[in-house]
Amino acid sequence: MSAATLPPAGSVLGALKLLAERPSAMFGLAVIASLVVVALLAPWIAPYAADDFTEGVLEPPSWAHLFGIDQIGRDLFSRVILGTRISLRIGLLAVGISLAFGVTLGVLAGYFGGWVDAAIMRVMDVVMALPYVLLAVLIATALGPSLENGIIAIGIVRIPRFARVARAATLATVELPYVEAARCIGASHPRIIAKEILPNILGPLIVYGTLSLGDAILAAAVLSFLGLGAQPPTPEWGALLYEAQKYLTTAAYLSLFPGLFVFVTVLSFNLLGDGLRDMLDPKSRR
Amino acid sequence: MSAAPVAARPAPAAPLLAVRGLKLRFDTRRGVVRALDGVSFEVAPGECVGLVGETGCGKSITARAVMGLVPAPGRIEGGEIRLDGRDLMALPAEEWRAVRGSQVAMIFQEPKRALDPTATVGSQIVEAAMLARRIDRAEAKRLALDTLRQVGLADPERIMRTYAFELSGGMAQRAMIAIAVVGGSRLIIADEPTSSLDVSIQAQILRLLQDLRRRLGSALILITHDLGVAAENCDRIVVMYAGQIVEQAPARELFRAPAHPYTERLLRSLPRPGRDALSPIPGTVPDLIDPAPGCRFANRCERAGPDCAATPAMSEIGRRHFVACYRPVRPT
Numbered sequence: 001m002s003a004a005t006l007p008p009a010g011s012v013l014g015a016l017k018l019l020a021e022r023p024s025a026m027f028g029l030a031v032i033a034s035l036v037v038v039a040l041l042a043p044w045i046a047p048y049a050a051d052d053f054t055e056g057v058l059e060p061p062s063w064a065h066l067f068g069i070d071q072i073g074r075d076l077f078s079r080v081i082l083g084t085r086i087s088l089r090i091g092l093l094a095v096g097i098s099l100a101f102g103v104t105l106g107v108l109a110g111y112f113g114g115w116v117d118a119a120i121m122r123v124m125d126v127v128m129a130l131p132y133v134l135l136a137v138l139i140a141t142a143l144g145p146s147l148e149n150g151i152i153a154i155g156i157v158r159i160p161r162f163a164r165v166a167r168a169a170t171l172a173t174v175e176l177p178y179v180e181a182a183r184c185i186g187a188s189h190p191r192i193i194a195k196e197i198l199p200n201i202l203g204p205l206i207v208y209g210t211l212s213l214g215d216a217i218l219a220a221a222v223l224s225f226l227g228l229g230a231q232p233p234t235p236e237w238g239a240l241l242y243e244a245q246k247y248l249t250t251a252a253y254l255s256l257f258p259g260l261f262v263f264v265t266v267l268s269f270n271l272l273g274d275g276l277r278d279m280l281d282p283k284s285r286r
Numbered sequence: 287m288s289a290a291p292v293a294a295r296p297a298p299a300a301p302l303l304a305v306r307g308l309k310l311r312f313d314t315r316r317g318v319v320r321a322l323d324g325v326s327f328e329v330a331p332g333e334c335v336g337l338v339g340e341t342g343c344g345k346s347i348t349a350r351a352v353m354g355l356v357p358a359p360g361r362i363e364g365g366e367i368r369l370d371g372r373d374l375m376a377l378p379a380e381e382w383r384a385v386r387g388s389q390v391a392m393i394f395q396e397p398k399r400a401l402d403p404t405a406t407v408g409s410q411i412v413e414a415a416m417l418a419r420r421i422d423r424a425e426a427k428r429l430a431l432d433t434l435r436q437v438g439l440a441d442p443e444r445i446m447r448t449y450a451f452e453l454s455g456g457m458a459q460r461a462m463i464a465i466a467v468v469g470g471s472r473l474i475i476a477d478e479p480t481s482s483l484d485v486s487i488q489a490q491i492l493r494l495l496q497d498l499r500r501r502l503g504s505a506l507i508l509i510t511h512d513l514g515v516a517a518e519n520c521d522r523i524v525v526m527y528a529g530q531i532v533e534q535a536p537a538r539e540l541f542r543a544p545a546h547p548y549t550e551r552l553l554r555s556l557p558r559p560g561r562d563a564l565s566p567i568p569g570t571v572p573d574l575i576d577p578a579p580g581c582r583f584a585n586r587c588e589r590a591g592p593d594c595a596a597t598p599a600m601s602e603i604g605r606r607h608f609v610a611c612y613r614p615v616r617p618t
Contacts, residue, residue, distance in 0.1 A: 113358065177399040177400040181462070183355050183386065184466075185391070185417055186418060188383060
């Protein structure tokens, strides 16, 4: 690649230019941008409401009903479009939970080291060993299955991963001369964490956060498919798949379209995340 | 400081910084490294003291100890660090933090790495000023602009908005110096401030430091492995070897009549026009894990004898000239 230096900090345009050198990342970004627009405008794009009944049952795709009609007469296109908003929200909330707790714990562990580090990271190891489906089952048993509880389960299991990324980045940063320089002007620990550490570990966190958005959406779909997440008639993509599974042989289109949306969304987040990683890590620029 | 009338014969000024018997250890997997073993020296107000020695002799860690920022797993085992008579080591962490930036400040070897890459130069100077002087942002900004002008950076308004990567090494070091002096510290510690810079820039930065020292009346500890730099800039020179101070003297005296064999060899190993070959010191610095008792330079010393197996004490051999050696070099 020709670009040898990073753009000036804070230059969004410069960042976009660098990203533009990676077609796959730009594709991911374009798809995600469209999905966001779709999510924001969903009620205006969707010709029907989520639980509107139309003429007919189990109709294959047609011009009037692009994705067909489901087993009780609802327009699948409308439901998938409305589901976009739900799925993106799930991703953001779940990753938000992981990010908030994971970064806090990881930075504290990396910054203070010693027993603080040992205590935090051992707890993280335990949480890390927990499969999210199992945690979701536990939460569902205790609080009842719901989309919110699914989000919490997905958010919790990913805390250790964010903690590890944040800790590793913090460990590399605290050693740098400018952190010592900040100490030399009398800056306190909270101030150093806020002003020196956090801004300088943002890169890997953005990359990991982007990659995680796709994973979280996929995980939420899995939970809903298993009946542990969004409950019918919520048009969440996983819930749509759950409802469609009985008709897999007779009306495959009911599974195909929600599945396609999950697939494309997760793929786009992964492509964008990989692109961002290449962009932010000069070593992997080839 | 007391306001007592000055005596007829000027008594030696009360030291600004007094380090006494400082011992510092690192617990490593291989064993205990005694990085500093009984380091004692003083810095008078407004004085420039050079701390010289080879890499690893303990000069940088001495500076860190004075700042109260000994990196883990380093630990101060004993001794005293007094600033203006106040025992810093007895202070709670929060009070020592308040000392940093307002009473002691530090300048680093690699200025571009000592500036935060994600913050503008201006915000870093403003921050330092606000922390040290407890002033509001507007006042801190005025002070920052003024300080940038003082360190010789033209167009301070523009410099305020730049990031470290946009500056040359020399400009970045000037910005670092601005951060160090903006708090009004009376003691500035410069740790190899010119080692990463071009030779032509080195001279400018050293001149700036001297100039600021005189104008602000602050003392300067110049840490360097370059005896030439120390000779040109310092009033007094402290020579360290393997975690101990081996000799200290006024700069001129040290160069005219080095007393410790190590200092003498160090001076002889300097390149000089008209001299054919450099004369390196044979042997290597001893391992600071379980060093042999006695003089630590003995294994490399031409003058060493059986008496050197006991640790030599610091003795005054001339006016303000101290050496820790049983067999000092006599001026010829």
